[in-house]
Amino acid sequence: MNSLNSEAFTVLDQHILWSDMIGNILGLTALALGWRRSLWSWPVQFLSGLILFGAFYGHLTGSAGKQAVVMAVALYGWWRWNRDKDGAADGHITPRFATWRERAAMLGAAALGTVAVALLFTAYPSLSWDPWPDAYIFVGTVVAMYAQARGMVEFWFAWLLVDLVGVPLNFANGYAFSGFVYVIYGALVLWGMRDWWLRSRRGARPALEGAPA
Numbered sequence: 001m002n003s004l005n006s007e008a009f010t011v012l013d014q015h016i017l018w019s020d021m022i023g024n025i026l027g028l029t030a031l032a033l034g035w036r037r038s039l040w041s042w043p044v045q046f047l048s049g050l051i052l053f054g055a056f057y058g059h060l061t062g063s064a065g066k067q068a069v070v071m072a073v074a075l076y077g078w079w080r081w082n083r084d085k086d087g088a089a090d091g092h093i094t095p096r097f098a099t100w101r102e103r104a105a106m107l108g109a110a111a112l113g114t115v116a117v118a119l120l121f122t123a124y125p126s127l128s129w130d131p132w133p134d135a136y137i138f139v140g141t142v143v144a145m146y147a148q149a150r151g152m153v154e155f156w157f158a159w160l161l162v163d164l165v166g167v168p169l170n171f172a173n174g175y176a177f178s179g180f181v182y183v184i185y186g187a188l189v190l191w192g193m194r195d196w197w198l199r200s201r202r203g204a205r206p207a208l209e210g211a212p213a
Contacts, residue, residue, distance in 0.1 A: 019051055019052065019054060020052075022051055023048050023049075023051040023052035024048075024052075024181040025181075026044055026045075026047055026048035026051065027045065027048040027181070027185075028181060028184055028185065028188070029044050029048075030042075030044040030045035030048055031159075031185060031188050031189075031192070032188060034148055034192065035188060035191065035192035035195060035196075037092040037093055037095070038092070039078070039081050039082065039085065039092075041077070041081075041148075042074045042075075042077045042078035042081065043074075043078065045070070045074040045077070045145075046071050046074040046075065046078075048070075049067040049068070049070040049071040049074060050067075050071060052067045053067035053068060053071070065127070066138050066141075069138075069142060070141065070142070070145065073142055073145040073146060073149065074145070076146075076149055077145060077148060077149035080149045080150065081093050081149065081151075084151060093151040094151065094199070094200075095151055095152075095153050095196040095197075095199045095200040096151055096152060096153065096200050097152065097153050097154065097200055098147065098150075098152040098153075098154045102150075102152070103154065106143050106146070106147060106154070106158075109139075109143060110139055110140060110143045110158075113135075113139040113142070113143075114132075114135050114136050114139045114140075115135075117135035117138055117139055118131045118132045118134075118135035118136075120135075121134060121135055130169065133165055133169050136162075136165055137162055137165060137166050137169070140158055140159075140161060140162040140165075141162055143158050144158035144159045144162060153193070153196045153197055153200050155196075156189050156192055156193035156196060157193070159185065159189045160186065160189050160190075160193070163182050163183075163185055163186040163189065166182040166185075167182040167183055167186065
């Protein structure tokens with residue numbers, strides 16, 4: 001892993017590490033595969049987390065811990081999509097909108113999780129360089145991946161909310177490459193959101209279809 005943590009190149013006075021570049025490119029690939037509803041989205045996401053975990057371990061403990069959680073959610077997503085794809089005609093999961101109960105649960109979990117993680121980061125400054133925004137991005141990422149694993153269209157909205165904080169935060173703190181990656185994430189999110197939205201509407205059926213008038 002030492003070779004992956006070496007410098008790949010320098011751009012705009014930013015030192016780009018191989019691990020940071022490869023891990024983020026794999027993350028983009030995983031999101032694109034998720035757009036296509038490909039089961040391979042999850043192994044690629046797991047590999048991205050593994051590389052970034054190796055990059056952060058022993059240096060940024062909190063960031064390494066976040067990648068460990070991302071890998072765990074990737075394993076859950078792989079299992080969930082394997083189970084759910086059998087019920088779809090095309091062999092892929094069928095996107096759907098979350099119920100109001102599910103939306104409330106995810107919003108509550110995101111709010112409480114952000115506060116809890118931010119307080120943890122604040123209590124242990126070595127875990128994070130910017131506790132509250134970092135906690136928001138971390139918890140938002142986990143919520144987005146969970147919604148993706150359940151095939152919910154809202155997963156794209158969650159990613160968009162993460163990007164709204166992630167893009168300016170990375171540029172402001174000198175992480176130009178990561179900030180640029182988040183911009184591409186934003187574009188993929190908008191395209192993927194449209195695709196899943198349309199698929200969820202095509203897959204929907206009127207509640208009284210076939211019932212007598």
